Amino acid sequence: MIEISARESAENIVHSHHERHHHHHGQAVTWVVIVALVATLALVATEFVAGTFAHSLALVSDGWHNLTDVPSLILSWIALYFERRPPNERKTFGYQRAGVLVAFVNALLLVAVSLYLCYEGYVRIVRPEPVASGPMLVVGVIALVVNGGISWGLLGERSDLNLRAVFIHNLGDALSNVAIIAGAWVIRLTGHTFIDPALGFLIAALILWSAVGIISESVNILMESLPKGMSLERVAAAMLAVEGVKEVHDVHIWCLGSNSQALSCHIQVLDMPTSEGERIAYQIREMLAHEFGIHHTTIQFEHTHRPGEFHVYEIGK
Numbered sequence: 001m002i003e004i005s006a007r008e009s010a011e012n013i014v015h016s017h018h019e020r021h022h023h024h025h026g027q028a029v030t031w032v033v034i035v036a037l038v039a040t041l042a043l044v045a046t047e048f049v050a051g052t053f054a055h056s057l058a059l060v061s062d063g064w065h066n067l068t069d070v071p072s073l074i075l076s077w078i079a080l081y082f083e084r085r086p087p088n089e090r091k092t093f094g095y096q097r098a099g100v101l102v103a104f105v106n107a108l109l110l111v112a113v114s115l116y117l118c119y120e121g122y123v124r125i126v127r128p129e130p131v132a133s134g135p136m137l138v139v140g141v142i143a144l145v146v147n148g149g150i151s152w153g154l155l156g157e158r159s160d161l162n163l164r165a166v167f168i169h170n171l172g173d174a175l176s177n178v179a180i181i182a183g184a185w186v187i188r189l190t191g192h193t194f195i196d197p198a199l200g201f202l203i204a205a206l207i208l209w210s211a212v213g214i215i216s217e218s219v220n221i222l223m224e225s226l227p228k229g230m231s232l233e234r235v236a237a238a239m240l241a242v243e244g245v246k247e248v249h250d251v252h253i254w255c256l257g258s259n260s261q262a263l264s265c266h267i268q269v270l271d272m273p274t275s276e277g278e279r280i281a282y283q284i285r286e287m288l289a290h291e292f293g294i295h296h297t298t299i300q301f302e303h304t305h306r307p308g309e310f311h312v313y314e315i316g317k
Helices: 010-053 059-081 098-126 131-153 161-190 196-223 232-240 274-292
Strands: 248-255 260-270 292-302 313-317
Touching: 010 161, 010 313, 059 098, 059 131, 059 161, 059 196, 098 161, 098 196, 131 161, 161 196, 196 274, 196 292, 232 248, 232 260, 232 274, 260 274, 260 313, 274 292
Parallel strands: 248 313, 260 292
Antiparallel strands: 248 260
16 A cells, blocks of 8 residues: 655645645635624524514514524634644544534425425415505615625535535525515505515425535535545546556545545556655656645555456445
């Protein structure tokens, strides 16, 4: 077995610069999450009070929708802290999956909220209540500004599953605010109050749709499945294309976190000096990093003189 050698000193300098950039970037994102938390708390209080006085299920529903963002933002802030912590003797991969666990819990909360809103919508259809469209319209505009601003602040962070969950929450909130504004305008013109519980159902469906997507992707990572959008066959074929590689088998690819993939495999080569094997390992590692974004690799070499068809690919059992 040939161990992957350390980077050259110049590459270490680049890596150190990348780590400093990531640290400063992470601090900026943390402040975005904190500001979003404060704004969301203020918005939730406003929607609950205005929705209660206006008898608007849409506003109360949106208040609950925004309230689910509060634990999401708190947990996301905690996850951002843990994700920046370095590996140790117990957590050898660090805390890269902290954000994935948070996203999974957040999505389960969203499912529960969507079911509750469907029940409330059914009650309002059975027992209609008058709705004050004026407060509904004003608070809907305020909520749209708040949620739209939070979504804009997190727009560039969607590659992180944890932050993507927060982004989707707030984008869904912003879209529901648009529906509330339109609904309030229609209620004012027509007086049809059934539009209010109908909007509640629409918001519930939007919440459920976003939750299912987050649950699916987070479970995929927690089960160490193949990263989304990656082909095992393409990765193996790319390794076989490296000069000196005769066979690739026992290939395993999984996610360490939202933005970190790992690979382990066995590679068969002809008998050769150790230095030549390290050269092949370096080429494979560089190819995997640049073409597939896989930066953590464990490669075990097998030396052979066996003649015949060498270019064989098998999935590890």
